[in-house]
Amino acid sequence: MEIEKTYNSAKAEQTWYQYWLDHKFFKSTPDHRTPYTIVIPPPNVTGVLHMGHMLNNTIQDVLIRRARMLGYNACWVPGTDHASIATEAKVVSLLKEKGINKTDLSREDFLAHAWDWKEKYGGIILEQLKKLGASCDWDRTRFTMEEGLSEAVIDVFVDLYNKGKIYRGVRMVNWDPQGLTAVSDEEVIHKESAGKLVYVKYKIEGTGDFITVATTRPETIMGDTAVCVNPTDERYAHLKGKNVIVPVVNRVVPIIFDDYVDAAFGTGALKVTPAHDINDFNLGQKHKLPTIDALNPNGTISEAAGAYVGMDRFACRKQIIIDLTEQGLVEKIEEIKNKVGYSERTNAVIEPRLSMQWFLKMEEVSKPALDAVVSGDVKLIPEKFINTYKHWMENVHDWCISRQLWWGQRIPAWYDGLGNTVVAKDFNEAVIKFEEKFGVIVIEEKQIKQDEDVLDTWFSSWLWPLTVFDPKIVQNGWDKANEDLKYYYPTNDLVTAPEILFFWVARMIIAGKEYTGQKPFTNVYLTGIVRDKQGRKMSKSLGNSPDPLDLIERYGADGVRVGMLLCSPAGNDLMFDESYCEQGRNFANKVWNAFRLIKGFVVDDSIEAPQSSKAAITWFENKLSEQLEIINDHYSKYRMSDALMTTYKLVWDDFCAWYLEAIKPDFVDGKALPIDKATYDATIGYLESLLKIMHPWMPFITEEIWHLLKERGEKECVIVAEWPKVKAELDHRQLVEFEVSKELVATVRNVRAQKQLSPKEKLEVIEKSEATRSYFDETIKKLANLSAFSYTKEKVEGAFSFQIKTTEFYIPLASSLNKEEEIVRLTKDLEYNQGFLKSVQIKLANEKFVSNAKPEIIASERKKESDALSKIKTIEEQLKSL
RNA sequence: GGGAGAUUAGCUCAGCUGGUUCAGAGCACCUGCCUUACAAGCAGGGGGUCACAGGUUCGAACCCUGUAUCUCCCACCA
Numbered sequence: 001m002e003i004e005k006t007y008n009s010a011k012a013e014q015t016w017y018q019y020w021l022d023h024k025f026f027k028s029t030p031d032h033r034t035p036y037t038i039v040i041p042p043p044n045v046t047g048v049l050h051m052g053h054m055l056n057n058t059i060q061d062v063l064i065r066r067a068r069m070l071g072y073n074a075c076w077v078p079g080t081d082h083a084s085i086a087t088e089a090k091v092v093s094l095l096k097e098k099g100i101n102k103t104d105l106s107r108e109d110f111l112a113h114a115w116d117w118k119e120k121y122g123g124i125i126l127e128q129l130k131k132l133g134a135s136c137d138w139d140r141t142r143f144t145m146e147e148g149l150s151e152a153v154i155d156v157f158v159d160l161y162n163k164g165k166i167y168r169g170v171r172m173v174n175w176d177p178q179g180l181t182a183v184s185d186e187e188v189i190h191k192e193s194a195g196k197l198v199y200v201k202y203k204i205e206g207t208g209d210f211i212t213v214a215t216t217r218p219e220t221i222m223g224d225t226a227v228c229v230n231p232t233d234e235r236y237a238h239l240k241g242k243n244v245i246v247p248v249v250n251r252v253v254p255i256i257f258d259d260y261v262d263a264a265f266g267t268g269a270l271k272v273t274p275a276h277d278i279n280d281f282n283l284g285q286k287h288k289l290p291t292i293d294a295l296n297p298n299g300t301i302s303e304a305a306g307a308y309v310g311m312d313r314f315a316c317r318k319q320i321i322i323d324l325t326e327q328g329l330v331e332k333i334e335e336i337k338n339k340v341g342y343s344e345r346t347n348a349v350i351e352p353r354l355s356m357q358w359f360l361k362m363e364e365v366s367k368p369a370l371d372a373v374v375s376g377d378v379k380l381i382p383e384k385f386i387n388t389y390k391h392w393m394e395n396v397h398d399w400c401i402s403r404q405l406w407w408g409q410r411i412p413a414w415y416d417g418l419g420n421t422v423v424a425k426d427f428n429e430a431v432i433k434f435e436e437k438f439g440v441i442v443i444e445e446k447q448i449k450q451d452e453d454v455l456d457t458w459f460s461s462w463l464w465p466l467t468v469f470d471p472k473i474v475q476n477g478w479d480k481a482n483e484d485l486k487y488y489y490p491t492n493d494l495v496t497a498p499e500i501l502f503f504w505v506a507r508m509i510i511a512g513k514e515y516t517g518q519k520p521f522t523n524v525y526l527t528g529i530v531r532d533k534q535g536r537k538m539s540k541s542l543g544n545s546p547d548p549l550d551l552i553e554r555y556g557a558d559g560v561r562v563g564m565l566l567c568s569p570a571g572n573d574l575m576f577d578e579s580y581c582e583q584g585r586n587f588a589n590k591v592w593n594a595f596r597l598i599k600g601f602v603v604d605d606s607i608e609a610p611q612s613s614k615a616a617i618t619w620f621e622n623k624l625s626e627q628l629e630i631i632n633d634h635y636s637k638y639r640m641s642d643a644l645m646t647t648y649k650l651v652w653d654d655f656c657a658w659y660l661e662a663i664k665p666d667f668v669d670g671k672a673l674p675i676d677k678a679t680y681d682a683t684i685g686y687l688e689s690l691l692k693i694m695h696p697w698m699p700f701i702t703e704e705i706w707h708l709l710k711e712r713g714e715k716e717c718v719i720v721a722e723w724p725k726v727k728a729e730l731d732h733r734q735l736v737e738f739e740v741s742k743e744l745v746a747t748v749r750n751v752r753a754q755k756q757l758s759p760k761e762k763l764e765v766i767e768k769s770e771a772t773r774s775y776f777d778e779t780i781k782k783l784a785n786l787s788a789f790s791y792t793k794e795k796v797e798g799a800f801s802f803q804i805k806t807t808e809f810y811i812p813l814a815s816s817l818n819k820e821e822e823i824v825r826l827t828k829d830l831e832y833n834q835g836f837l838k839s840v841q842i843k844l845a846n847e848k849f850v851s852n853a854k855p856e857i858i859a860s861e862r863k864k865e866s867d868a869l870s871k872i873k874t875i876e877e878q879l880k881s882l
Numbered sequence: 883g884g885g886a887g888a889u890u891a892g893c894u895c896a897g898c899u900g901g902u903u904c905a906g907a908g909c910a911c912c913u914g915c916c917u918u919a920c921a922a923g924c925a926g927g928g929g930g931u932c933a934c935a936g937g938u939u940c941g942a943a944c945c946c947u948g949u950a951u952c953u954c955c956c957a958c959c960a
Contacts, residue, residue, distance in 0.1 A: 006922070172958090190957085197960080215960060262959060270960055279958045338960090352958085387886055388955055395956080498954085533893085535953085566908075567894055572887095573953080575894060583909065586922040593920035600919070642896075645908065660919085667918065746926085753926045759917070848940040857901050857941095864902080 003599060003708070007592035009556025009585075012704040017130060019703075025068075025719050026135045028075035030487035036072035037491035038064055039465045039521075040136065041504070042144060044083035045118055046090045049128035051530040051538050051576060052497065054548045055568060058561045059527060059640060060495045061134050065696040066635065067492075068135075069723040075488055076135060077468045078126060079142035082118075084408035084457045085179050085345045091117055091407070107406050107452075114407050131549060133557050133699045135719070140468065144460045145409070148471030153409040153460045154425055155474035156511070161423040165361045166401070168413070168421070172278045173400050175353035176343040177299030177313075181404040182357050184456060185397055186503050188341040188350050195338045198321060199267065199331040202227060205243040205252055211236070212331050214266025216338055217276070218324065219316040222249050222305035223294035226272040228283060231257040233268050247329050248320065249306045256287050275354050291354065299351060313351070358402040358411060358453070366393050369509040372519050378509060379523045381638045385498060392502050401456045408454030416440055416448050462507035465491055465520040478516040485516075494521040497529065525638050528573035535575060551581055558698035559585030565644050565697065587648060588701050591694065594656050595705045597664065598683055604674035612778035613679040616662035618731070619738045619776070620686060623654050625727035626735060628693065632726065644697055651690055658742065659686070662779050684709065689724045734775065741776040743804050748784040751800060751811060762787035766796055768808040801878055806867050808874055819882055826882075830875045837868040 020026060028035075038060050043053055060076060068074035091114045092102045102110060126141065142149060160166045173182040198218050201210040213227060224246045229236040236255070243252045260283060261270050274284030275293040284291060294305035301308045301316050308316045324330045341350035370393040372378045373386060380386050402411060413423045414430040420438045424430035430448060434440040442448055466473050470485035481489075490512070496505060505524055512520035530538050530545075538545035551560045562584030568574040609617075627650040634643035663683060665673040687709065695702040695718050706718040744765070752759060764787050765780075772791045781789050792810075799810035800822075843849055844861055 003919095005920075213960080217960080260959090265959060273960095277958075277960075279960075282958080339957090384887060385955095391885065391956065501955095529954095569895065572895085577893085579909070580894085582922075586920095589922045590920065593923085595919080597919035639896095641894095645896090648908080656920090657924090664919085670918075672918075749925060750927090753914070756914085759915085759925075843940080846940055850940085852940050853901070860902065 003596050005593075005596075007556070007589050007701060007704075009558065009588070009700065010553070012700045013131070013133070013552075013557050016700055016703045017133065020135065020717070020719055021138075023715055023717070025717065026076070026137050027139060028073055028137050030483055031073055033071065033073040035075060035488050035492075036064070036067035036070075037075045037077070037488040038493050038495065039077045039468055039491055040079060041494070041496045041500070042079045042081040042142075042461065042464060043125045044086050045080040045122040045125075045143065046083060046087050047080075047125045049125055049132075049548050051545055051548060051564075052527075053125070053129070054132065054560070055530055055564050055574065056495055056497065056527055057129055057132060057134050058564055059525065059568075060493075061132070061699075062561075062565070062640065062696040063493055063495070064135055065699060065719065066723065068719065069692060069695065069721060071722065074135075075137055075140070077140045077142065078129070078134070078136035078138060079140075079464075079468060080122060080125065080144070081457060081461055082143065082145035082408060084403055084405050084454055085176075085181060085183070087114065087118070088405045088407040089179060089346060110406050128549060131552055131557060133561065135699070142464075142468045144457070144464070145407075149460065149463070149467045150409050152463055152467045152471045152474050153455060154412050156463065156515075157409075157412055157455065157459075158423055158425055159474060160360060165365065166358060166423075167361070168356065168358050170354060170356050171359065171400070172281045172352050172354055173357050174341065174343075175297070175351045175355070176346055176348055177295075177297065177351050178346040178348035179343060179405070180297055182353075182355060182400055182402065183343055183345070183350070184400050184458070187344040189344055190339040190341050192337055193340045195336055195340070196321070197266065197334040197336045198324075199333070200247060200271075200324060201329045201331055202244040202247060202271070204239065204255075205245055207242075211239065211244055211255070211269050212267045213269045213271040214334075215271055216336070217273075217317070218320045219301070219308070219313050220273045220276045220294055221247060221271065221320065222301070222307055223273040223275050223292040224251070224253060224271045225274060225284065225289040225292060226253050226256045226287065228256045228258050228261050228270045228272050229268060230259055230261040230263040232259070233261075233263040235263075235268060247324060247327070248308075256283070256289075258283060258286070276352055278352050281352075281354065293354065295351060295353070297353075299348075357400050358413075358451075358455075359398040360401050360459075362396040362398050365510050365514060366396050366506070368513040369393065369506055372509055372513065378519045378521065381523060381525045385501060385526055388498075389501060389506065393506060399456075401459045402451075402453040403456055404452075405454050408457065409460060411451035411453050411455060413451040414448045415451070416442075422448075458503055458507060461504060462511045463515075465489065465494075465508055466512065466515060473515055478518075481516070489516065490519050491521045493523045493525055495525045495527060498526040499529070501526070523638070528568060530576050531573050533575055533577045535573075538576070546576075546578065551578070555581040555585040556588055556700070558588045558701050562587055562644065562648075562697055565640055566648075567641070569639075569641050587652065588698060590652055590656060591698070591701060591705070594651075594660060595687065595709070597660060598687055599708070600672075601665070601680055601683075602672070602674040603677055603680045605677050607674065607676045609676045609678040610778065612782040613663045613676070615776050615779045616659055617679065617682045619734060619779075620654065620659045621682075621727070622731050622735050623659075623738075624650070624686060624689060624724075626730055627654070628724055629726045631693065647693055647697065651694065655686065655690060658783075659683075662783055688721075691718050692721050692724055695719065695721070737774065738776055738779075740804060741780050744809065745780055745784045747802055747804065747809075748786070748811070751802075755800075755813065759785060761785075764788045764790070764812055766790050766792050766799070766810040766812070768792055768795065768810070795877065795881065797881055803871060803874065806870050822882055823879065826875055826879050830872065830879070833868055833872050833875065837865065837872065840865045840868060 040060065064074050064076045095102060095113060157166065174185065174188045176183050195216045197214050197216055199212050199214050200218060201212050203210055211227060227244050239255045242255050244255055246253055261268065272280045272283050272289060274281045274289055274291040276295065292304050294302055295313060296302045299313045301311050303309055308319065321330065343350055370390065373380060373389050380389060412425060413421055415421055416434060420440060422430050422433040422437060424433050431442040434442055434448065469488055470482040473481055473485060508520045512518060532538055532544040536544060560581050563581035566583060567576065567580050627646055631643050631646045634646060663679050665675050691702040691706050699719065702718050748763060748765060762785055769791050770793065777789050796810040799812040801808060801810050840861055844865060850858060
């Protein structure tokens with residue numbers, strides 16, 4: 001069989017993913033085994049795979065594949081999030097392209113369009129995950145707005161309302177004038193930006209005097225209902241009881257006094273606009289000021305403003321500054337930096353706006369969720385996020401859960417127009433409740449109206465780990481939870497970005513505690529943000545984000561997976577560069593070629609294994625086990641990059657560079673000699689172990705080689721192979737001895753390089769030693785291409801000499817040694833050792849060191865001293881003999 | 883404004899309880915090699931005052947105190 005010289009990733013990926021699917025290796029149902037569960041952070045249904053997903057899902061896949069091999073019942077639940085605001089925005093803009101305005105559509109028609117779109121394009125991202133190799137149980141695919149899950153959301157709303165934890169009220173909320181909806185605090189991103197602090201003069205009523213206020217938002221002047229100063233501010237003490245005239249609209253408003261105002265900022269006088277600033281709102285409540293909403297929901301100036309009506313808020317800001325300047329009312333303008341809130345979804349500048357919304361009281365429900373993390377019941381990896389989490393949970397505000405959108409779970413509240421409100425699961429139940437609670441008999445359907453708003457997306461995704469298994473959990477309670485939930489919940493690991501620690505992770509813990517009394521997951525692995533080489537966040541607008549699918553095409557899924565994880569320490573951002581993928585691809589190719597070599601071996605049953613191979617075999621058995629233990633340890637600490645790098649070096653360095661080179665049959669007359677059966681079998685065994693260890697990182701190539709290596713049963717795949725076991729006892733002495741042998745080999749190679757001797761020319765090495773044979777001699781001979789490796793008790797004259805540790809070696813060279821060069825080399829070596837000896841001796845002469853340091857430290861220093869002394873002696877002898 | 887973290891080779895990062903696994907890894911780089919698994923490779927090699935300044939200690943990349951720079955999170959100062 002002819003094997004291709006380079007690994008063909010596309011073919012293997014196509015073949016094996018389908019094979020795994022066909023044989024249901026991703027599928028999980030409850031059984032007697034211990035479960036290992038991950039629920040995917042559901043990507044937005046509008047999403048296309050980006051580098052963040054790539055990283056995130058690769059980690060999950062590595063974890064789930066390894067768990068599967070460890071014998072757990074591994075279950076990875078995939079799905080998508082309906083992402084109400086993002087999806088609605090997308091659908092609105094698509095409709096607009098077709099010339100359809102959302103406002104011209106009925107709710108039902110709009111939703112029909114939205115579902116249409118979802119059915120057509122909503123599955124794209126999941127298909128993309130398959131390209132990467134994600135071994136999700138696709139039969140369990142869920143969508144946060146599918147029937148059962150939506151029902152659970154309504155159940156939760158009703159339940160929390162009945163428990164008095166949900167309320168409705170007029171509050172200052174973060175308003176997105178583009179999305180035309182309220183958003184939660186967490187959906188507002190504060191960015192520093194350059195602003196203008198405008199000093200505007202307000203005329204004091206009945207005098208010729210002015211009071212100057214400083215504002216960054218002059219367009220809200222029309223909404224002013226007071227000017228406020230600090231009561232201790234003597235500059236303004238005389239203004240008690242006075243009124244001022246608001247410019248533009250000439251409204252007379254009072255001067256009020258409140259110590260909220262910082263006398264040191266600006267002029268010490270604050271214009272109060274209760275409708276457009278949370279602080280002003282609080283002041284307004286306190287001082288019973290009227291509220292004038294000068295802005296429309298879409299960010300234009302409202303009728304109530306009485307001026308600039310219909311103008312956009314930013315255009316108005318510019319214009320009003322011009323107009324006030326003309327009127328001589330602008331004292332000065334300062335350039336300042338201030339933080340401006342932007343909508344996470346639409347990137348519009350958030351407007352604080354007074355409106356009627358639904359809220360969830362957070363204080364009480366968040367306590368158990370705080371404790372879960374603080375006590376370590378839920379572990380955050382890395383731990384540094386515990387602080388942030390704690391801080392947030394201790395300072396939570398009530399959560400605004402209503403959104404002025406259509407795409408999402410509609411709020412199950414009904415109003416009768418007489419001021420009565422009922423929260424119920426559906427219309428029929430609402431009718432019953434109206435009668436029970438208010439004695440209102442509902443005769444016809446339109447008598448009561450359901451709330452127009454939908455719930456925040458996170459109000460459904462916080463139930464994700466529960467409802468993907470049992471949508472009826474809220475109705476039935478934990479005691480009557482279905483088999484799936486009882487079996488898989490709590491899940492094991494959650495892999496997600498730190499950005500949504502509060503949005504999502506914290507809230508899942510809250511919901512989990514509330515409805516099952518248990519945490520939703522044990523470990524939360526927080527990935528970093530994928531950045532480009534310059535440290536900029538990858539984003540569409542910057543155009544610095546490579547297309548993951550394109551990368552997969554060019555480097556292979558395994559290559560990209562390895563590349564990503566090579567540069568991603570837990571919790572730190574990852575500076576991604578394509579060269580990592582190249583490294584991943586090169587590694588895959590290295591593995592491929594190791595396989596080609598092994599596959600090409602011709603076995604001869606009649607020959608016995610040479611000593612060089614026997615020694616290599618026992619060494620590698622120990623090495624493999626030693627490294628596997630380290631790899632397992634890295635996994636247990638979620639040190640993914642380290643686990644991968646250890647695997648990488650085990651395969652490339654230990655297996656390919658040393659083991660295979662040691663056992664590879666020689667060539668004679670242009671033909672490879674056959675290999676003995678024992679060595680062949682051992683080698684195949686090692687390769688199989690390595691394929692297993694590599695499989696979580698590189699699922700495709702390992703499966704491909706696994707099957708090319710020998711005939712296998714239909715279900716005998718590496719994906720379900722058993723994870724190798726660590727040997728009970730390692731031969732550490734042998735491991736160390738081989739390290740010394742490697743050093744010897746390297747030194748011989750170095751001598752060749754320096755003396756410009758061909759690697760083909762055989763050399764002889766003589767060791768000065770009392771012993772006459774050691775275990776790896778034959779292996780060394782093979783690796784260093786020696787004609788002989790012998791021992792002597794006497795110094796060898798006229799040969800090239802060197803030392804490893806304290807042992808001296810000689811290489812007799814045909815060409816005579818260059819005496820001058822040797823003297824220089826040895827003198828340098830001598831000086832180094834003398835200096836080293838001196839520093840050790842100073843340490844040992846220090847009484848404080850000897851009396852304070854631990855005995856083993858002192859012993860090791862003494863050893864250093866004696867070693868150095870013997871080395872120096874040897875070098876001096878060598879110099880003398882030259 | 884509050885909090886958290888970081889700063890080690892050209893780059894990305896390890897370095898656990900202070901001491902032979904203490905200055906490391908991978909990549910990049912340099913020098914030889916198209917040697918019959920692999921040039922996506924092989925062999926060899928050169929790179930660091932561990933951000934800076936003090937302190938504790940017999941001993942500091944590691945502990946303490948400052949300083950600088952960077953990143954992130956939180957926050958209602960117009």
